[in-house]
Amino acid sequence: MDLRVSPGGVSISLPKPPRAMPWAAWLSQALHVPQAHVLHLIRHGAVRVRGRTPGHLDICDSPMQVWIDEDLRPLDLAHASLPPARALYNESSLLVVDKPANLLVHSDGSDAPTLDACVQRLLNEEGAGRAYHVHRLDLGTTGCVLYAKHGLALRAMDAALAAGQIRRTYLAIARGSRVRSGLMSAPIGRDRHLSGRYRVSQTGKAARTHVEVLAEAGQGEARWALVRLRLETGRRHQIRVHLSAQGAPVVGDALYGGAPHPALRPGQIALHAASIRFRHPYADEDVEVCAPLPSAWAGLAADVGLSLDGLKRE
Structure with missing residues (x-):
């Protein structure tokens, strides 16, 4: 087609x-x-x-x-200065970009720049298209975000996401107790005591995260782990909540008890959307897109004694 x-x-x-x-x-x-x-x-x-x-x-x-x-004409953008959108995959209907830390995916009602606006500027340069994000990443998280360029593609990818046909894989560096590999199935609900925070709750929605420990290191009483995670469901803050519930929150994730580290920029957390895999709705082919690790991870891993060599060989 x-x-x-x-x-x-x-x-x-x-x-x-x-x-x-x-x-x-x-x-x-x-x-x-x-x-x-x-x-x-x-x-x-x-x-x-x-x-x-x-x-x-x-x-x-x-x-x-x-x-x-469908009106896909270029849009006027309020922000004169936006960071460039780094495209990892780009074709007529779909786009995957590499989100930097501390950039909102979509507006929170403030005048802060957004990844949506950065992508729309790129589409303006192409001459047509709308920046419809198919999923989101938290403010401090980096890596792959999938966009549809028109309404048909958005509906197709929304349906694929709801059916579990979009596979998202993350990497994290966590600090705390020993992380256990395997499927973590624990429902997630809002924390009634702190706005914007979530927690494992028996009255929450089902949440399943596949966890694989790739490397571990210890410094005194502190334990560090490099972890690969795959979402089976897509609850808000799911990975952050599940790792925190294991006693090993993501480094830099102050909301869930994560310790800061000087290698990370203020607001950045050591959680990275490393890859996304999906079936293209029109080309009838599988697409896998990978985002390179943020530069800060090399200093963080070296400081705590974790090796990233295995990731470089993949």
């Missing part, structure tokens, strides 16, 4: 369906978006085939050129 993005919308060369079927069903299946969204587009006249909007019960039985209306 050939899909092209322009300032006025998305053009799709839709292949012949496996059998004759209603337009809404075939668009939903081919584009990997919920049928309810396709019906919404049809009702609002945003889908055109041969110059007209098909009825949702019209039958499709041949290849066709389809147009989806």
